[in-house]
Amino acid sequence: MSGTVPNRSVLTPVPPDSRHPDTAHPGTAQPDNIAPWSTDPYADALRNGHGPLFLRRADGWLLPLDVERWCGGADAADRSALRRCEGPVLDIGCGPGRLVAELATHGHRALGIDVSETAVAHTLRIGGSALRRSVFDPLPGEGRWGTVLLIDGNIGIGGDPHGLLLRTAELLAPGGLLIAETVSPDIDERVQVRLYDGRRAPDGAGGPDRADAGHFPWARIGTPALLRYAQPNGWHPVDQWVADGRPFVALRRDRRVRTVSQSADTANSAAVISSQFPRKTSGDSPLAGS
Incomplete structure (x- = not known):
């Protein structure tokens, strides 16, 4: 679970050639507003494999984050979502990578993206494929992914579900599948939060x-x-x-919907996406384990 605050301008389509997989270079500069998920509390929790870690609202309300589960292997609830995946899979906010690693174990093509360098490094260490990238950055295979995952609360990225759904539609092939984990009961809440580890005195103590x-x-x-x-x-x-108390939804993108980033010819989409999977590189966006 790791997201970014979207700059509203990045929700507007950019010229197709700047979003083509061949130009989605791993060294793409990261916007300043991704900093929250790259800060010490999150990185420390992933390195340690446990919390405490919370999303803390300005009025002091805390939402516990399940770091232990994220850093473990895929559980039965995760597998209930993964077995519904179709085609190549993009895991948005992959965190320490248990889902992409599980998919890889079963021979499924999957790529995780996360703005945290620590999360990406962990994903690579356990056998998953990952890029250090925001969902609102140019990404490999736009308009060609078979399934997009928004698990572990990642439907909340950016505080704008409508904008995130628009972006997800750009990433999927026509007829592609979005699998999202929601919350219970019927909540529709937008909040301002910060990462908090329960030990450091928050600003304004x-x-x-x-x-x-x-x-x-x-x-x-x-x-x-x-x-x-x-x-x-x-x-x-x-x-x-619902699996182990966790609610999930699968949504299919209308086959008639097309976006500016989608090629008119998708016959070779699998090959195009495959060409973007990890290979050894340098810089702050690692693409391969070693």
Whole structure:
């Protein structure tokens, strides 16, 4: 689980040639606003394999983050989502990489993206493929992915479910599948939060946090709310289920919807995506384990 605060301008389509897989270089500069998920509390929790780690609202409300589960292997609830995947899979906010590693173990083509260098490095160490990239950056294989995953609360990235669904539609092939984990019950909440490890004194201790103290927008979305956002925008629900108390939704992108980044000819899409999978490189966006 790792996201970024989207700059509104990046939700606007950019020229197709700048988003073609062949030009989505791993060294793409990271925008300044990805800093929250690259800070010490998150990186330390991933290195240690456990929390405490929270999303902390300005009024002091805490949402615990399940770092231990993220750093473990895929569990039964995860596998209930993974077995529904179709074609090459893009895991947005892959965190320490348990999902892409599980898919790789079973021979499934999968790529994780995360803005945290620590998360990407962990993913590579356990056998997954990953790029250090925001979902709002140019990405390999845009318009050609068979499945996109938004698990572990990542439907909340950017605090704008509508904008995130638009971006996800750009990434998927026509008829592609989005598998999202939601929250229970029917919540549709936008909040300003910051990462907090429960040990460091938050800014503004003794009162509400300062509005400028590293906060970023996040959303918490239940299944009914997600469906309300999705259905008017070319998404069709194909499955809903609960596994180990975790609610999931599978949405299919309308085959008639096309985006500016999608090639008219998708016959060779698998080969194009395959060419973008990890190979050894340098810089802050590692593409291969070693």
